Every structure is written in structure tokens, then in C-alpha cells.
Amino acid sequence: MYDKGKIIIGVIIFLALLLSPFLYQLGKPVTAPTLVLGTKEKQCVESLAFMKSSHMVLLDTWRDEVVREGKSLYVNSAGKPYNMSLQNTCMKCHTTKTQFCDRCHDYLDVAPNCWDCHIAPKEKEQQVARSVK
């Protein structure tokens, strides 16, 4: 007696799971999300690379400083002062949560807890394509 049949079924299930990302995509190119910056300002609070990788750390520090220490002035690495506020500083430029914050967060399945406390500002009903083809 040989169990080839049963084993082959197991191997096929295993390989199908392994190949699922390839099969799901089937060679279709992925369109990375494009962000609506909402500003002509050239410089964010810190450098672009830092903001891309570590904005959550900055926001978390701001939250702690404002809420727990009562400070509200942040001086960036270039010596420029900023008011530590998500809604008054960050969102002054990046006005649309859905077209700025959410795009990357949804694409990468990140669930920040900013909006557990903050109320997302109302946005004008305008649909902009999620990404540029």
C-alpha cells in the first residue's frame, strides 16, 4: 500500500498556499498609492526621509509632551519652532485625511490610534483616484 494520493493532495495544498501571492496578482502591476500633499510648502516639520519612516514616533512624542507634560512648542532639527498639534499643525497642510493619511495606512494595513481621540476634520466631497495609473 502506498499513500501517494493523499500526500500529493497535501503537497498541492501547501504549494498553492505558497504561491497564493503570485496567483492572486497574476502579473498585474501594482499601483502604489499617491498622496495628495495639500500644500506647496517644501519642508515638513522634519526631513522627508524621517517623516516617511518615523512620523508616528514624532506624533507620539508630541502627544506625550502636550497631554502629559503640558508643553506645546516643538523646535525641529533646523531650529524652527512648531506648535505640537496634529490638527492645527500637521493638518493645516495635509488637510485631507482620506487622501493623505489613509492612503498609505490602508495600503499597508496600518491602524493608527490617532482617531480614537481626535475627530477627523470634515472633508469636501471630492473623489480623487486612489492612485495614478
Add this chain to the structure above:
Amino acid sequence: MNAWFSVFTALVAVIALVLLAMLGVETIGLKSIFGVIIPYVAFVIFFVGVAYRIIGWAKVPVPFRIPTTGGQGKSLPWIKASYTDAPWTTLGVILRMALEVLLFRSLFRNTKAEVREGPRITYASAQWLWLAGILFHYSFLTIILRHARFFFENVPSFVEMLSSVDGFFQILVPTLFLSDLAFLAAVTYLFLRRVVLPQMRYISLPADYFPLFLIGGIGISGVLMRQVWKVDLLKVKELTMGWFTFHPVVPEGLGTIFYVHVFLVSCLLAYIPFSKIMHMGGVFLSPTRNLANVNRSERYVNPWNYPVKVHTYDEYEDEFREKMKEAGIPVDKE
């Protein structure tokens, strides 16, 4: 082999791999090799290697049933039999295998003998290995499933659920995942167990330490990338989706830590078919677990028996009837 030599060689091998990736990416700048070519090659080795090993096993005939039973086998109707520990039906075997694969049933039965005062020997259950093992395997599974966010353009909904449960306590930013902690703790335990217990140290080989260090290195590089040397996840996903769409791209600006992580994972994938990690397929093919306990109720025919030529008495008599009559030997047919 000297025990410390085993630890040392395995550690040196893993450190060499880390340095190789750092050197290759930072100094020589071989980003496309470490970001695309090596992962593809590793995936192919893993894919073909695992399939090859399992198909090799599938060609072996099923042996005479040798289940190691953990309970009363089926016997007289008034003796209570253990359905999953000494299974006599296919469903029983499936249940037994499920307990084995999902809950590590055999490991849970582990006992430890100790000589106490008297002298008197005592046996007690010892489940630390089971605990570390189950923590290790399930946290590893959770981590792999969480990585699906880099593997699918539209992230499956279970990933977000898993991540939110995994980061339930919202410690640190980005949230520290409990599975990462459990994973590193379990790997550390599994390593310490091998070096601290003398009898474990005695039987441990580089092939035991190398996967532990490699997997530990993957875990540490992953946690460092998430918590300390952060990388731009958008670029990470650009690269990973490039693999899966067969349009590989190497985005600029990804930190070396990312390439170290990917290189260690590639090494693990390529190493699996040649190593003890093949137990992930082998566990399903353990003849002491996946065979029903029916040796006395069902006949077993050896699959490699060749057809034996038999010469029945009738044929014998037909052949020698005349000679038998002559010699006065009684015959059945006249």
C-alpha cells in the same frame, strides 16, 4: 563533536551571513542581488526542495502499522478504548494527527525522571519544552500571516484583525507585537535549553544551533527594523509586490537592516529542504502517529512482496499421478 564547538560554528555562520549582507549592500552596493535575485533563488530552492523531499517520502511504501499508542486499544466491548490515543478508524487517526500537529500532543506527554533522597526515583511531567515549542510555532505562524500585508495588494481582512489582537496593549509606537516578544522569548528558551542542560548539550549539533540562531537573527532584525532603524514601508511593499508580479524593482533608500532581514529569510528558505525544519512536512508522515491501531483486526500485505509461484497439491498430483500409483501411494483423483 565538542558541544561548544557546535554552538560556536553555528553562531559564526549566522554572523557571517549578516556581515555578508551588510557588506554586499553597503560596501559593494549589490542591492538588486540581495533584494531580488537571492530571494527568488531561495524561493525556488525552497519550493522545489520541499516538493522533492516529500515526493521522495511518498514513494516509500506504507510500513507495517507501528502506532505508538497512548491509551487502551480497541478490544472487548466492555473495555473502554481510547478513540484518539489508540485510533482504529480513519477519523480517529485524523483527530490524533490534528492533536499532534496543532497542539503537540506527544510533547505534552513528556516526562522527566529524577533521583531523590532515599534513593528513590520519581517521574513527573515536564512541559516547559512543550510550552516553548507551542509559543514558538504559533508566534512564528502569526508573524508570517501578519507579513501578508506585504504580499497582497489588497490586504486580506484577517491580517488587520490579527495585528490588532497581536498589538492589543499598544505598547510603544509602532506597537510592539506580543507575537514578536513570545517568539524571541521562545527562541531564547530553546537555545538555552540546549546549552544549559548537560545531556542536551551533549547531543546538540551545529545543525541544531544553526536554525535557532538563523531564526533568532530573523526575529531580531525584524524587531530592530520595526522599532529602531525604521524603513519606509511604502518602498518595502514596492519591492515585495515587485517579486509577486514578476516586475522586480529595487527602490532607493531602503536601509541595510531590510536587506539583512531579507537575506536571512532567504537563507532560511533555501536551508529548509536540507535540514531538520523539514519536520513541517515530516510530522504528517510519522508512521508511529498516522497509522491506525488495527494490526490484529486487519490483514497487512507487504507492498513489496513479489508474486510467489505456488504449486498446489492438486497440480502436484496431476504431475506425478502415474508415478504415485506405481509406487502404491494413495491419490485423491483416479
